[in-house]
Amino acid sequence: MRWCVVGRRGDGWSLVDVGADGAVGTALPVGDADLPSAIADRERTRAPRWVWCDTPHVYAPLLGAGVRVARCHDLRLVHQILRHAAAVGAGPAASALRSAAEWNAPPRAAPAPPAATPGAPTLFDDEVAAAPEPGGVPESIDAALAEFERQRAALAAAQPSSGLARLIAAESAGALVAAELTAAGLPWDADEHDRILAAALGPRPPLGVKPERMQQIGADVRRHLDAPDAPLDSPPRLLRVLRAAGIEVASTSRWELREHEHPAIAPLLEYKKLSRLLTANGWTWLDDWVHDGRYRPVYVPGGVVTGRWASSGGGALQIPRMLRPAIRADPGWVLVSADVAQLEPRVLAAMAGDRAMAAAGSGKDLYAGIVESGAVATREEAKYAVLGAMYGATSGEGGRLVPRLRRAFPAAMRLVDDAAERGAAGGTVSTWLGRSSPAPDAEWNAAQAAASLPGASARDEALARRLARERGRFTRNFVVQGTAAEWALCWLAELRTRLAGLDPVPADRAARASGPVFARRPHLAFFLHDEVIVHAPLAQADAVSSAVEESARAAGRLLFGSTPVEFPLDLRASERAEKS
Missing domain, CATH: 3.30.420 (Nucleotidyltransferase; domain 5)
Structure with missing residues (x-):
């Protein structure tokens, strides 16, 4: 070499x-x-x-x-x-x-x-x-x-x-x-984006003025709270107003607000939703991040401790579903989109060599297969149970259903349980290819040491147990999420190579906004953990679709050899990237 x-x-x-x-x-x-x-x-x-x-x-x-x-x-x-x-x-x-x-x-x-x-x-x-x-x-x-x-x-x-x-x-x-x-860049229709914003928020307002629909909904919230000056955009001050209105909440999170019955709750939740859209992907975002028909965010590979990607600008990993119609191919080109069904649980099955879980996902939706195995009654229960297993749920629906998975899929559950036990004891764990979790920090070590001293208080012991459980949940998920990130990297690397091997299109069919390297070639345009979008000349849509599928199979072989676990794709080729 x-x-x-x-x-x-x-x-x-x-x-x-x-x-x-x-x-x-x-x-x-x-x-x-x-x-x-x-x-x-x-x-x-x-x-x-x-x-x-x-x-x-x-x-x-x-x-x-x-x-x-x-x-x-x-x-x-x-x-x-x-x-x-x-x-x-x-x-x-x-x-x-x-x-x-x-x-x-x-x-x-x-x-x-x-x-x-x-x-x-x-x-x-x-x-x-x-x-x-x-x-x-x-x-x-x-x-x-x-x-x-x-x-x-x-x-x-x-x-x-x-x-x-x-x-x-x-x-x-x-x-x-x-x-x-x-x-x-990702092909982006700024006019469609503006239309979506206007439909949700009202016409674009002058700088510093709330959109029309937010003003209307805000007025409804204040009327129901009997607080004409309620500060809806300041969580600490809004919290005091909510309590004064008899809504006993500890925070203004939407999860907690949904637990309460009050006429102000529904419009307040809608206001928060629209406020998030305006702040994260509103007209200012459109002005800053979309130019010449392209959205160019900044990705950070390995930006998360598990190896998952992050973003240092543009929010590429947080595009709301309602804006998907703004992702639009250039004329004469097409968007080939693919995402992996239930990537993390399939990775868990492959890592553990759990043939029962592999069979549950063979040729079908994995959650449906878990239902067919008799472990749970519904697909929703299967999803709660698997997520609970990977994230260490001990209460709620996930916590209730996890024991059923232990009986049905003992190998997979043993892998994550062992990772949690090792982490709770202060050890490190590693992904399939060898990325290791960081060692516990000084605060964690100090808490464990204090709890082990003679005369340690009940408070010291409770803190040590809580931190140990939290670290166990972290290492439990680390091995699965990190290995899933490795599978996705192998998928990307293989697909990138295959796309580079396809012939360039004639200059008169070029997507010039894609820059000098990619104007005439199919190229990756978007990535989100388990999803890719390729911007491709229309004539190469079939070849690109085959490359995407072949690359996913190659990624599975590269990591897990001849595993029976399948990594099926939801594959689409269309002018826009919105999902059905």
């Missing part, structure tokens, strides 16, 4: 070949203006695996110059995986890598539309904030070479049975896909 390391040196760049034996070649200096042509030339003649500090920082300008690469090794993303990976162990190679704290930084901010307001992410956030310049990981050629050597040594020291090499390749391929999704 041959690599080519890319890094900064002085005012320009350096390209350094590294052989399969680790031998480092002579640095080739390249100026900023010449970097795209130099990389295009080596990509064409040598097809190396490119090694660079941070894909969006390096690859986005290349795509803008019309240069696409087939493979890369993203040093920042790989460092995040290896520094936590249990399979790497605790030897000298692992210690050297984990001591390189400068590589723990978030991604650099790539050229992109305005970013969302920064906020503190939690473990399962989908929206994160990228570090502004001059943050990020090192980008000098010397730092890149040194980190690459540390990563190669750590990987060589890893347990041979681990799937880390495949995970690293898939994660880096995902970084390329994410940059390409932003470069190509």
Whole structure:
């Protein structure tokens, strides 16, 4: 295998070949203006695996110059995986890598539309904030070479049975896909978006004025509350108004409001729904994020601790269903959309080798199959039970039904129960390919230590038990959600390769707004955990549909070999991306 390391040196760049034996070649200096042509030339003649500090920082300008690469090794993303990976162990190679704290930084901010307001992410956030310049990981050629050597040594020291090499390749391929999704953009009909907003909210109001329908509904809420000045957009102040009206709630969340009978509740819930639409995807969002018929969000591969993607702007992972009709192919092109039915429970069945659960999803809806197995009575119960099993439900409908799954699908349940037990005891767990959960933090360790001391109070013991249960729920879900993310990465990587092998269309059929790399080729345009959308020339719709299906089968084989678990797709080809 041959690599080519890319890094900064002085005012320009350096390209350094590294052989399969680790031998480092002579640095080739390249100026900023010449970097795209130099990389295009080596990509064409040598097809190396490119090694660079941070894909969006390096690859986005290349795509803008019309240069696409087939493979890369993203040093920042790989460092995040290896520094936590249990399979790497605790030897000298692992210690050297984990001591390189400068590589723990978030991604650099790539050229992109305005970013969302920064906020503190939690473990399962989908929206994160990228570090502004001059943050990020090192980008000098010397730092890149040194980190690459540390990563190669750590990987060589890893347990041979681990799937880390495949995970690293898939994660880096995902970084390329994410940059390409932003470069190509998602075809977006701004007029349709405006029509949807107007239908829901009323005509676009002047800046700083609430839409007509929100004003009307707000007036209804205030009338029912007998509070003409009720501050509907301030949760703490609204909470006081609700209590004064006799509605005893602890928060203004829609889940809690629904539990109460009062004439103000229904219009208040509608107001909150419209307020969310206006804030998250209203006219300001349309102005900021949709230009020249394309919506270009910023994706963050590995932005969630399980390996799921996040977004650092544009809310790509949170587009409401009502706006789907605004996703519209260019004339002469089509949107090929596919999502996987019940991805996470199918992944669980494959990981556990649970043949009964595999059979429940063979050729049919998995939840319907669980009903047929006799474990539960209805499809809704099956869904509650499976979600309860994966997220550690102990009460409510999910908690009531989980014991039935233990009897029907013991192997699958044993896998998540063991992961929860390990996490509750302070241990770490790993996904199928070897991404490991972070160790407990200092607060967790302190609480457990305090509860174990002689004379510990009942409060100390209760806190320790609660934190242990919470960590157990986290590790229970980590192994499933993380492995599902790995399946999706393999799907993306395989599909990206297959799409690149299709012939370009003539220039007069180009979708020019998709940019110089993708204007004449079918390309990935959207990704959301278990769903992809490909923007394809109409004449290639069948070929692209086949590529999507074949890539899903290949992802299953790559992870699980000859597993009997199926990963069926809901596949559609149409002008718009709305689901039926």
